Amino acid sequence: YERQVKPILEKRCVVCHGCYDAPCQLNLSSIEGLQRGANKERIYEARRIGSTAPTRLFIDAKNTAQWRSLGFTPIINETVQSPSVESQNSVLYKLLQLKKQNPQPAVDKLPDSFNLELDREQTCPTPDSIDKYIKEHPLWGMPYAMPNLQMSEFQTLISWIVQGSQAPPPPEPSERVRPQIRQWEHFFN
Numbered sequence: 001y002e003r004q005v006k007p008i009l010e011k012r013c014v015v016c017h018g019c020y021d022a023p024c025q026l027n028l029s030s031i032e033g034l035q036r037g038a039n040k041e042r043i044y045e046a047r048r049i050g051s052t053a054p055t056r057l058f059i060d061a062k063n064t065a066q067w068r069s070l071g072f073t074p075i076i077n078e079t080v081q082s083p084s085v086e087s088q089n090s091v092l093y094k095l096l097q098l099k100k101q102n103p104q105p106a107v108d109k110l111p112d113s114f115n116l117e118l119d120r121e122q123t124c125p126t127p128d129s130i131d132k133y134i135k136e137h138p139l140w141g142m143p144y145a146m147p148n149l150q151m152s153e154f155q156t157l158i159s160w161i162v163q164g165s166q167a168p169p170p171p172e173p174s175e176r177v178r179p180q181i182r183q184w185e186h187f188f189n
Contacts, residue, residue, distance in 0.1 A: 037068075076165040086163070
């Protein structure tokens with residue numbers, strides 16, 4: 001993940017999916033954002049006059065079960081681990097495949113079916129709705145309205161998904177800094 005997948009996500013995906021108000025709240029700047037998944041609720045909605053519960057990574061939920069309870073849906077497989085299941089249960093896999101099957105034209109304007117307005121309605125496919133999304137929007141594969149992935153980038157991402165979308169656990173603090181951490185935790189608590 002760190003050496004092969006993350007650089008592709010950083011290069012090609014976080015331009016749209018790397019901030020607090022990313023489309024579908026899908027933040028691909030970290031593995032935790034990938035595991036959190038997507039949510040169709042918009043963060044900034046001009047018509048909204050009341051407050052809403054925040055959905056900040058690392059703060060408002062600590063694991064995928066908590067994110068699911070907050071209405072986030074998976075974009076990578078969370079069921080039985082096998083190559084065929086990984087591809088069939090992954091929204092990300094299907095969106096990457098959709099772009100490959102329907103590549104964006106290298107020249108000319110984008111087709112009128114692409115909406116790039118800032119206030120456009122969000123379409124956030126879930127594992128249950130992805131097949132309908134593909135039928136209704138065959139040109140809306142990922143990256144949306146952007147140049148196609150290079151074949152090597154595509155193959156790296158697809159291979160990673162089929163192998164279970166695994167990432168190493170976050171590194172533990174070294175023995176040298178653990179006393180400092182305890183000292184600061186004691187101070188703040």
